[in-house]
Amino acid sequence: MRKRGLLPDLLLPALVLVAFGAAPFLYSNELMLFNFVTFLALAQGLNIVYGFTGYLPFGYVGFYGAGAYGFALAVMHLHAPPLAAMAAGGAAALVLAVVLLPLLRLSGAYFAIASLAAAQAVYEVVSNPALENVTKGPYGVSLSGVFAPRFSYFVALAILGGAFALVVWLRNSRFGLALQAIREDPVSAASAGVSVVRGRTIAWLLSALVAGLVGAAFAWHISVFYPDTAFDLGVSIFATVFVLFGGATTLTGPLLGVLILYGVYNWIGITVPQYFQFIYGALIVGLVLFLPNGLVSLLTARGIRVP
Amino acid sequence: MSPEPPLLVVEDLVKRFGGFRALDGVSFHLAPGEVLGLVGPNGSGKTTCINVISGLYPPDGGRVSYLGHSIGGVASHVLARRGINRTFQSPKPFLSLTVRENVLVAATYGNAGVAPDLDALLASVELDTLADRPAGELNSAQQKTLDLARALATSPRVLLVDELAAGLNPAELGRMADRLRALAAGGMALLVVEHLMGFIDRVTDRVVVMNAGHEFFEGTLAAAIKDPEVIRVFLGGAHG
Amino acid sequence: MLIGAIVAGVVFGLYFTLVGLGLNLVFGVMRIVNLAHGDFLMLGGYAAWWLLSAFGIHPLPAAAIVLVVFMLAGLPLYYLVVPRLQRARDSEMLSLILFFGLSQMIEAVTTIVVGTTERSLPGRLLGIGPMIVLGARLPKPWVFSAAVSAVAVLGVYLYLYRTRLGTLTRAVMVSRDEALATGIDIHRVSAIAFGISLGLAGIAGVFAPFMLGSITPNIGVGLNITAFAVIVVGTLGNPLGTVVGGIVYGVSLMLMQTYFSSWANLLPNLLLIAVLLARPQGLYGRRVRLA
Numbered sequence: 001m002r003k004r005g006l007l008p009d010l011l012l013p014a015l016v017l018v019a020f021g022a023a024p025f026l027y028s029n030e031l032m033l034f035n036f037v038t039f040l041a042l043a044q045g046l047n048i049v050y051g052f053t054g055y056l057p058f059g060y061v062g063f064y065g066a067g068a069y070g071f072a073l074a075v076m077h078l079h080a081p082p083l084a085a086m087a088a089g090g091a092a093a094l095v096l097a098v099v100l101l102p103l104l105r106l107s108g109a110y111f112a113i114a115s116l117a118a119a120q121a122v123y124e125v126v127s128n129p130a131l132e133n134v135t136k137g138p139y140g141v142s143l144s145g146v147f148a149p150r151f152s153y154f155v156a157l158a159i160l161g162g163a164f165a166l167v168v169w170l171r172n173s174r175f176g177l178a179l180q181a182i183r184e185d186p187v188s189a190a191s192a193g194v195s196v197v198r199g200r201t202i203a204w205l206l207s208a209l210v211a212g213l214v215g216a217a218f219a220w221h222i223s224v225f226y227p228d229t230a231f232d233l234g235v236s237i238f239a240t241v242f243v244l245f246g247g248a249t250t251l252t253g254p255l256l257g258v259l260i261l262y263g264v265y266n267w268i269g270i271t272v273p274q275y276f277q278f279i280y281g282a283l284i285v286g287l288v289l290f291l292p293n294g295l296v297s298l299l300t301a302r303g304i305r306v307p
Numbered sequence: 308m309s310p311e312p313p314l315l316v317v318e319d320l321v322k323r324f325g326g327f328r329a330l331d332g333v334s335f336h337l338a339p340g341e342v343l344g345l346v347g348p349n350g351s352g353k354t355t356c357i358n359v360i361s362g363l364y365p366p367d368g369g370r371v372s373y374l375g376h377s378i379g380g381v382a383s384h385v386l387a388r389r390g391i392n393r394t395f396q397s398p399k400p401f402l403s404l405t406v407r408e409n410v411l412v413a414a415t416y417g418n419a420g421v422a423p424d425l426d427a428l429l430a431s432v433e434l435d436t437l438a439d440r441p442a443g444e445l446n447s448a449q450q451k452t453l454d455l456a457r458a459l460a461t462s463p464r465v466l467l468v469d470e471l472a473a474g475l476n477p478a479e480l481g482r483m484a485d486r487l488r489a490l491a492a493g494g495m496a497l498l499v500v501e502h503l504m505g506f507i508d509r510v511t512d513r514v515v516v517m518n519a520g521h522e523f524f525e526g527t528l529a530a531a532i533k534d535p536e537v538i539r540v541f542l543g544g545a546h547g
Numbered sequence: 548m549l550i551g552a553i554v555a556g557v558v559f560g561l562y563f564t565l566v567g568l569g570l571n572l573v574f575g576v577m578r579i580v581n582l583a584h585g586d587f588l589m590l591g592g593y594a595a596w597w598l599l600s601a602f603g604i605h606p607l608p609a610a611a612i613v614l615v616v617f618m619l620a621g622l623p624l625y626y627l628v629v630p631r632l633q634r635a636r637d638s639e640m641l642s643l644i645l646f647f648g649l650s651q652m653i654e655a656v657t658t659i660v661v662g663t664t665e666r667s668l669p670g671r672l673l674g675i676g677p678m679i680v681l682g683a684r685l686p687k688p689w690v691f692s693a694a695v696s697a698v699a700v701l702g703v704y705l706y707l708y709r710t711r712l713g714t715l716t717r718a719v720m721v722s723r724d725e726a727l728a729t730g731i732d733i734h735r736v737s738a739i740a741f742g743i744s745l746g747l748a749g750i751a752g753v754f755a756p757f758m759l760g761s762i763t764p765n766i767g768v769g770l771n772i773t774a775f776a777v778i779v780v781g782t783l784g785n786p787l788g789t790v791v792g793g794i795v796y797g798v799s800l801m802l803m804q805t806y807f808s809s810w811a812n813l814l815p816n817l818l819l820i821a822v823l824l825a826r827p828q829g830l831y832g833r834r835v836r837l838a
Contacts, residue, residue, distance in 0.1 A: 056640065058647065102824050108640040109580055114823050117772050121816035130809045174415045177404065181412045184401035187363065188454075190383035191393060193417025193461055233768060237651060244644070278655035284648025288641050289631055 006172050008307035012251055013164035016040065020157055030149055032266055034221050037156045038214055039262050042235070043242040043254035044163040045210030051248035052170055053203045054183035055104070058112045058236055059119030063093040063208040065231035067215025069126055072141040072225075073134070082146045086155065086216045093212020096122065097205050104200050119231065127227035140226035147223045156217040163210045167251055170203075179203055180249070234277075238262070241280045244287050247294025250306050256295055313338050314374065314496045315360070315391075315465050321368030322352075322359050322520075329355040331520030332369065337465065342487060342497045344507045344528065347517035348540060353500040354396055356517075357467045360498075361393040362386045373465065387417040390464035394471055396500075398450035400457070402443035406434055409442050409453055410460040417461030425460065432456045432486070448474045452483075459490075466490065468499045472506045484509040504528070516540070551683035552801040558685055558693045560797020562758050565696035565751040566770065567777035567789045568703060569744030575720045575784035576740040577629060579642035583650040585770030586657075587617065587745050591752020592762040593657065596666045606672055610695065610753040617749035621742030629741065630734060650767055657764035667761040688757035695754060696793075699747060703786055706743070716740055720784065769815075776819035 020040075023033050042064065050056045070092025074085035096118075103114050129137040170176030179199050181189040186196045219225065245261055246253030261283075265276050291297060296306045313336035322330040330352045337343050345353045359366050365380035372378065373391060386392075401409050407425060414422040429435040432452050437445065442453055451471055458466060468487070472480055480503075487510045491497055501507050507514060508528050516524040516531055518540045524531055531537050570584045594613050598604040604612070628645060635641050674687030707713040715736050719726040727733055756762050773796070781792025799818065803811040 054637075054640075056644065103820070106823055108637065109643045110823055112640070112643055113580070113582075113772070113775055114820050116768075117776075117816040117819045120769070120772060121813055121820070124810075124812045124816065128809060174411070177408055177412050178416055180404060181401045181409075184403055185399045187383075188395070188399040188401065188457070189412070190363075191361065191387055191417070192413035192457055193384050193387035193415075194412065195382075195384045195416075237647075240644075240647075272659075274655040274658045276655075278652050278659075281648045281651030281653075281655060284651070285628070285645050288645040288648065289628065292635065292641065 006168075009168045009171055009251060012255070012307050013161070013168065016255065017157065017161055017164070020160070021154075024150065024153060030153060031221075034149075034153050034156060035266075036258065036262060037153070037160050038218060039238060039242060039258045040255065041156065041160040041163045041214045042211060042239040043246075043258050044160070044167050044251075045207050045214065046239045046243050047167055047248055047254045048163075048170065048210065049203050049207035050243060051167075051250075052176060052179040052183060053200050055108060055200070055204070056112050056240065057115035057207075058240070059115035059117070060207075060211055060239055061231055061233060061235040062115070062119030062122050063096060063211035064215035064218070064235055065119070065126065065227070066092040066096045066122060067212030068219040068225065068230040069135060069141075069215075069227075070212065071216035071219040072143055075143050075146055076141065077134075082148065082152070082220055083155075085146070086213065086220070089216025089219065090209055090213045093208045093215065094205060096212075097208035101201060101204070104197075104204060116236075119233075119236070123227055123231035126231070135227075138227060140224065141219075143219065143223045146220060149221055152217055152221040156214065156221065159210070159213045159217060162213075164251065166206055166210070171249075171251065175199075175202075237277075237280060241283060243294075245283060245294055247296035247300075247306075250296050250300075252306050253294050253296045315498075316370070316372045317356075317360065318372075319369035320356070320359060320366055320371060322355055322364060323367045328520050330359065330366075330369075333517060333521045334369075335515045335522055335525065337496045337498055339464070339494050339496050340491050341513070342491045342499060342511045344511035344514035345498055345500045345517065346502075346504075346507060346514055346531075351517040352520040353517060354469055357393055357469050357498070357500060361391060361467055384416070387413075387461050387463075388419045390419070390462070391467070392417065392458035392461050392463040392465075393467035394451065394454040394458055394469055396469045398447065398454045400442035400445070400450050400453045403441055405439050405441055406445070406453060406456075407438040410456050413457045413460040420462065423460060423462060428456055428459060432459075433482075448479065451475075463495065465496045465498070468497060468501075470500055470502065472501055472503050480506060481509075548805060550681055552805040553798055554681050554683035555685060555689075556798030556801035557794055558680075558689050558797070559758070559801060560794035561693035561696045561790075562689070562751070562754065562793070563773065563777050563796050564781075564790045564793030565692075565699050565747065565754075567774040567781070567792060568699065568786060569747035569751075570774045571778040571781070571784065571789045572703065572740055572747070572786045573744045574778065575786055576716060577633070577642075577737050578639060578723075578784075579629065579632060580639065580646065580775070581744065582643055582646040582771055583653060583767070584646075584744075584748055584774055585772075586650045586653040586767035587748040588752040588755060588770055588774075589657065589762060589764060589767045590653065591617065591749035592755040592766075593661060593666070593752075593764075594749065595753040596668060596756065596762070599668060599672075606668065606753050606757075610750045613749040613753055614746040618742040618746035621745035622738050624745070625738040625741040626734070629737065650771070654764050654767055661764065663763055663765075665761040665763050666756065668756040670757055673757060686757075688754070692754040692758055695750065699750060700787070700790060703743070703747075707786070712736065712739065772819060773815040776815045776822070779819060779822050 020037055024030050046060055067089035070089035071085045074080040074088035100118055103111055106114055126135050127138045131137055178194045181192060181194055182196050182199050190196050242257030242261055243254045246257035299306050315337040318334050319332045320330050321332060333356060347353055358364050360371055362381050362383035370377055370379060410425055414425060429438055432455060434452060434456055455471060472483060475483060484506060487497060499510060514528050514531055515522045516537050524534055524537050570581055573581050591613050595606050595609045598609040632638050632642050632645060670688045673691040677684040677686055678690050707717055715731050718731060719733055719736050777792040777796050778789055780795050782788035800814055803814050
């Protein structure tokens with residue numbers, strides 16, 4: 001019965017990848033397209049950990065920032081070529097995720113807050129004037145030597161492809177089923193032979209890796225940025241809202257969330273971000289109260305399988 | 308002693324919660340093909356005993372041996388693969404997963420050898436017609452049965468059954484008793500915690516009676532109900 | 548220098564007791580985490596600033612006004628969201644997400660209304676010059692805020708232990724189900740506790756411009772982490788334990804500022820993570836770990 005889902009699960013991401021692959025040749029605002037790709041990937045990355053283990057890291061942006069600074073430090077201090085620096089960004093996020101593994105022992109609400117505190121702590125370290133020689137502190141980094149907007153756009157698109165592939169795999173594999181079993185009841189999952197610690201760890205690391213690579217691609221694409229942008233809590237908030245709005249554990253949910261909400265944001269909102277902060281806040285409140293499983297639950301509650 | 312050597316041996320097992328000794332030196336053994344009933348008033352330590360044997364809590368003293376090896380403190384998911392599994396007093400299925408997915412997870416991850424045929428397994432516990440329904444839509448008795456099916460999907464040699472009968476109607480009770488007897492006839496060792504004495508009488512070969520964290524009687528149920536100490540514990544001070 | 552830092556820490560920490568007190572009361576009674584607590588505090592700060600600049604009202608009567616208004620605002624807010632949340636399967640997690648959304652709404656509205664300019668209140672309103680205690684030079688506003696905090700703690704103590712409603716509140720804190728079974732009107736008790744919690748956040752906010760130097764609409768998130776750190780250190784769900792949490796936080800902060808000043812901002816974050824991992828029960832009590 002799981003097999004029936006594989007074709008639509010592959011079709012939808014393929015369509016999105018093709019559309020965003022062609023878009024830069026048809027539409028001139030490449031930064032906006034890049035931001036779409038970024039949030040599509042971040043939303044699926046968050047989906048890996050939230051949708052499949054039920055753990056919602058409010059500090060998800062910490063991995064994004066770690067990736068961005070991993071990239072920047074590799075370029076500034078090691079003069080690494082951009083693709084090697086991308087790997088450094090991914091590695092930085094993985095290292096942070098490993099350091100934070102003990103947080104997975106906490107139950108959901110405490111995990112969420114502790115991860116937020118962790119992201120803030122990393123921000124305080126990176127932006128500390130005492131580390132100006134290493135990170136440039138609060139004054140930000142400039143990587144104009146590696147600036148390559150078109151190439152980095154396609155690298156981000158490849159990362160999105162990878163994030164889609166991970167979610168498709170989780171949705172159609174027994175490992176993904178085991179993760180959902182852990183989410184539903186860790187004690188029962190252990191009785192069923194599932195290693196709870198191992199399952200959560202893998203999901204956590206994969207999710208961090210996606211955010212780290214996206215952050216590295218952001219650093220490359222934008223090339224001049226500050227700790228306030230790389231660790232902007234808004235990144236966590238956006239990704240969280242997109243996933244909650246559409247519905248976690250599916251491919252469609254986070255995708256719809258980004259296309260609809262980020263679409264509207266770009267259409268009207270960029271000039272007065274507070275209106276959107278307000279609307280997103282209100283959306284979170286409304287969703288938790290009235291539609292905790294997102295838009296797709298309107299269909300799944302009627303027994304319709306949504307890719 | 309049973310003719311067969313015991314599969315599971317529990318010796319002087321101790322489990323403390325803060326200052327409270329939930330298990331205070333309980334001992335018994337379980338042979339292949341045997342159904343052992345664990346009875347006693349509420350709070351006497353029956354469920355704690357299952358929780359320690361199945362790896363949910365590490366013991367604070369004493370020994371649990373399985374096939375001659377000490378397994379005290381070994382994690383649940385490891386024990387599941389080695390052949391020890393359980394059901395829960397209040398059922399704990401994976402609510403958003405279908406019935407079939409519930410047993411599929413267990414068959415995939417909890418099996419050291421060849422996984423059983425899931426269709427046959429679900430049919431044997433009368434859940435086959437509900438296979439594609441989310442477990443959250445099942446009633447409580449069905450969820451308990453699903454707990455059992457999930458445990459069986461790991462092909463256990465020792466099965467710990469925690470109050471499976473509560474909430475079943477008389478016809479279902481009878482079928483459940485036959486099912487447990489059939490499992491024992493196939494060589495499985497069962498430890499059954501239950502309050503319904505009729506059910507205990509129907510399924511068990513032997514009972515161990517517990518009070519205040521340790522056993523004080525071992526023998527057939529028929530002998531137990533004539534034992535003055537058992538009568539005192541069940542009808543006297545401690546209310547059950 | 549060490550003694551001075553410790554004395555200053557205790558006084559500063561008493562204020563942070565007030566910051567966490569209401570959050571802990573809500574957690575204790577409702578088992579939910581109000582992640583907009585810091586934003587209500589921020590609103591209290593702007594209320595004080597507005598009352599002073601528009602009407603010339605001194606912060607002390609302003610605190611009384613804020614207390615009443617915020618308490619009254621808490622009642623409808625409770626009935627709008629909390630009972631619905633508590634029916635959900637994972638209400639702790641959902642409450643966190645919901646109040647996170649509310650926090651964003653409050654921050655956005657405040658930014659739209661007052662802008663992002665830093666606002667502060669003249670410290671002389673609460674006394675001029677430092678006060679010397681055991682060699683520590685304490686700004687008078689600190690001593691003043693700590694005293695208000697002590698009064699608030701006393702007030703919460705008297706409410707919980709000397710009034711009928713307080714006794715019912717403690718019953719709900721011990722066991723919600725049993726309180727329900729004995730016929731206690733849980734929603735009335737909880738709604739009042741929620742109102743008191745917002746009132747406490749409001750008062751803490753009135754003194755925030757003095758204690759933090761200035762306020763902006765985005766201080767809520769940081770304050771939430773700080774408040775949560777304070778109550779986790781001082782035992783979740785035990786309002787009076789917050790005193791211990793506040794003082795531990797205040798003293799550690801002053802020691803950090805004395806000896807490692809450039810890293811002092813890390814403190815609440817690291818303290819929170821460390822305590823959650825090492826002593827998840829605080830001084831005693833609740834399990835927050837799964838495995």
